[in-house]
Amino acid sequence: AQTVTQSQPEMSVQEAETVTLSCTYDTSESNYYLFWYKQPPSRQMILVIRQEAYKQQNATENRFSVNFQKAAKSFSLKISDSQLGDTAMYFCAFSNTNAGKSTFGDGTTLTVKP
């Protein structure tokens, strides 16, 4: 069974600064997908970024980028130029290629301070 660990329950960052959220996972599979989801307070969960395990290049979406270390089973999220709207709970998730069922980490609550 896969496990996903987010070791930082809470983090804070000053507006315009950079912050990195950590995620590690455990799997015996070679092909899988990793995701970061964002859930703002009282709002809908949305996908932030996706990484395919077979791709060596780290995914990037505007201010969001990942550091994917397959051998170390590490998948951190870097948020550059943090904005107040980035305040949310962030979930790291793993999905194998069977039925698309995902395993979620426990989440990291990020607060961006003005």
Place this chain on the structure above:
Amino acid sequence: DAMVIQNPRYQVTQFGKPVTLSCSQTLNHNVMYWYQQKSSQAPKLLFHYYDKDFNNEADTPDNFQSRRPNTSFCFLDIRSPGLGDAAMYLCATSGGASATYEQYFGPGTRLTVT
């Protein structure tokens, strides 16, 4: 816009009184999921449908049932709600022609049990 819709957004039910939550999607995704999420916790998968195939999680109580009459709709039935079932219930979908396994979430239904 293609989306996942949940109704109602807020539901109050009495202890032991059956309740049904609904989810619809316009994404034409073949997989639909129901999650239970309690405050500041990760979403907990209750079950999912891969097309018409129902997949129950081993630790989902028998009190929770689901129906998927067609591709677009999925229902969560709680036969005898207890106080511990008060939570946010999230519906999500994944799949489609270019399946990349990320999940698209609805806004959730917040269930209160009195």
